[in-house]
Structures are given as structure tokens and as C-alpha cells.
Amino acid sequence: MALLVRLAAAACFAAGVLSIGTGMAEEPITRAQPKLPVQNLTITSQDGQAHLFHVEMAFTPRQQEIGEMFRTHLPESEGMLFVWPTPQNSDMWMRNTLVPLDIVFIDQTHHIHAIAEDAVPLSEAILSSQGAVASTLELAGGVTAKMNIRVGDLVSGPAIEAKSHP
Secondary structure (H helix, E strand, O other): OHHHHHHHOOEEOOOOOOEEOOOOOOOOOOOOOOOOOEEEEEEEOOOOOEEEEEEEEOOOHHHHHHOOOOOOOOOOOEEEEEEEEEEEEEEEOOOOOOOOEEEEEEOOOOEEEEEEEEEOOOOOOOEEEEEEEEEEEEEEOOHHHHOOOOOOOEEEOHHHHOOOOO
């Protein structure tokens, strides 16, 4: 575990997101982060149905590292979006995440590349985008099936266009 703690200083884990960090040691994550800035995001299903979400924007490595950890509820109309600086493979896990999530991987053309449905709370299994993506969206578990959101659907709105903290 001590080795993992040292490695965690060099890697960010946002409800499982793995990316290179600053290498500086930070406080252990023991509680949910305050609500982050919110933007609108729409997913348009292939049948033409539009689904509006209000998503928190995780811009900084620390915000991404904490993600949805320790939160006890995620409404169906909300989520958290991680916009990567450049397209990359996105690997997520559910460490310290108490609610099931649907993890939606979005490509550079703003289409859904892959979905990991109903990710198991507290699991450390890696959920991979299976290829380069521009962003990753966390929604409440079961939402994608309930709303018939599938691979190939279009994601649009101010949130998906954001490239950095305003």
C-alpha cells in the first residue's frame, strides 16, 4: 500500500481516472469534494431523443482525482465531465465511489465511443475507453440504458466544448 501511495503522487485517480500528475504529494482523499462548476450537456440518441444533463466540470488534476468519490447520491439529470487536454485512453475505476455509475467515453467528434454501464461501487477493476477519447462523462448508474443512450450518440453543449477552467 505504501508503494501505491507513493505512486498515487505521480498519477491521478478520479473515481478511477488514471493520468499523470505533478509528482507532488497531496493529502489523502477522505471525503467528497464540494460541488464543481456546472455546465449543460445534451446527448442526442440515434432515435432523435435529446437528453439534457447538468454536469460538474472536473478541470484540475485534483478535481479529476477526487471525481465522484464519497458522494452518496447522483441525480439522473446530473453528472461529472472530464475533458482531457488531448485525446487519450481513459482508464477509470470506482475506488471510494459509493454509487453505481455509467461511464461514457466521448471521442473527438463528440460521439459516444464506449459505455461502461452500472460500474460497481468501490471496485478497483479498470474500466477502459478501449481507445483514444477526448472526454469522459460519469452519469448515475442505469441512466444510459433507461434513456436508450448508446455508442454513436452525439454529445453537444457548452460542457463538451470546454477545454480548460473558465
